[in-house]
Amino acid sequence: MTGSETSPPFTVAFVPGVTPTKWARIWEERLPNVPLRLAPVTAAEAPGMLRDGGADAGFVRLPVDRSYFSAIPLYTEKTVVVVPKDHLVTAADEVTTGDLADDVLLHPLDDVLGWEDLPGRPARERPATTADAVELVAAGVGLLVVPQSLARLHHRRDLTYRTVTDAPTSQVALSWPQERTTDRVEDFIGIVRGRTVNSTRGRRAPEPEPKQKRPETPASRRKPAPGRAGGRSARGGGRGAGGGSSRRGRPRRP
The missing domain is CATH 3.40.190.10 (Periplasmic binding protein-like II)
Known part of the structure; x- marks a missing residue:
């Protein structure tokens, strides 16, 4: 190519x-x-x-x-709070925004949750990025609430996260x-959307060409042999109803 x-x-x-x-x-x-x-x-x-x-x-x-x-x-996505591994929040599998009321909540400038009212106590400054906010969590400055995929993207061994059940979602x-x-x-x-190549929705792959009819051969046009009818051989065609031979013998001399 x-x-x-x-x-x-x-x-x-x-x-x-x-x-x-x-x-x-x-x-x-x-x-x-x-x-x-x-x-x-x-x-x-x-x-x-x-x-x-x-x-x-x-x-x-x-x-x-x-x-x-x-x-x-x-x-x-689920929304989670990123915390140090020894934080009290880790004692539960899920938390609410009310459980974070006494903590400093970091609010990075690239936040994607669109908070109307950020829970917890405000930080002195807003970090420029989510990555910067994660570093501040590791330093013990505050906590961070983000979509789960961002928590995984910025994973650190000294941090973990828990689901926040009543936070905004992305x-x-x-x-x-x-x-x-x-x-x-x-x-x-x-x-x-998971459509197959030949899906009836959206664009489709070209249809396969129809199979051509197999040409007749001389053998397929061959006529049945004379005397063959109903699949019986002509050799037995002179047998009577009783199955005996119908061959005539020589006439006897008077």
């Missing part, structure tokens, strides 16, 4: 916490001549990258501008500009 026969790459942006590896592998199997490029991007930068054409589609965190973007919600979606719903975008939608 020469370079001139390879299509332009299809670019997929993805925000921290999303792992697009599985979908990328399926794309490579189905569309080996169309390179797939994965572009990591922050949650705040993702919509702008899609608007500017820097990516054809992207895994984003909702909400997005639905007047401009199409979006397919994929899943809603929803991940596949999104793209409505006016650029191309065939390649439809291909990727089908992969993410």
Whole structure:
């Protein structure tokens, strides 16, 4: 395959916490001549990258501008609190925001939960990123509430996390500009939604050519042998009803 026969790459942006590896592998199997490029991007930068054409589609965190973007919600993440391993919170499997009222809660500038009223006591300053906030948790400065995937992404051996049952949640979606719903975008939608290659929804693979009728051979046109009828041989055709021979003997002399 020469370079001139390879299509332009299809670019997929993805925000921290999303792992697009599985979908990328399926794309490579189905569309080996169309390179797939994965572009990591922050949650705040993702919509702008899609608007500017820097990516054809992207895994984003909702909400997005639905007047401009199409979006397919994929899943809603659990929200967890990241704490040192020796913190009192670790005594329970789940906690509420009320259980965090006496702790300092860090609120990074790249927060994706959209708090209306952050629980706990406020920190003196807001960390620039979630990664910075995790470092502060490890230093004993405060706690951090984030989607579970971000807690896993920034995992440290000296930290753990617990589910917060009444905290805001974050929803991940596949999104793209409505006016650029191309065939390649439809291909990727089908992969993410788990459609098979021959699915009746979305784009389909070319139909296989119908099988050609097997040509007749001289043997298939051969007529039955004379005297064969009903599968019986002509040799026994002169037998009577009793099964004896019907051959006539020589006439006796008078």
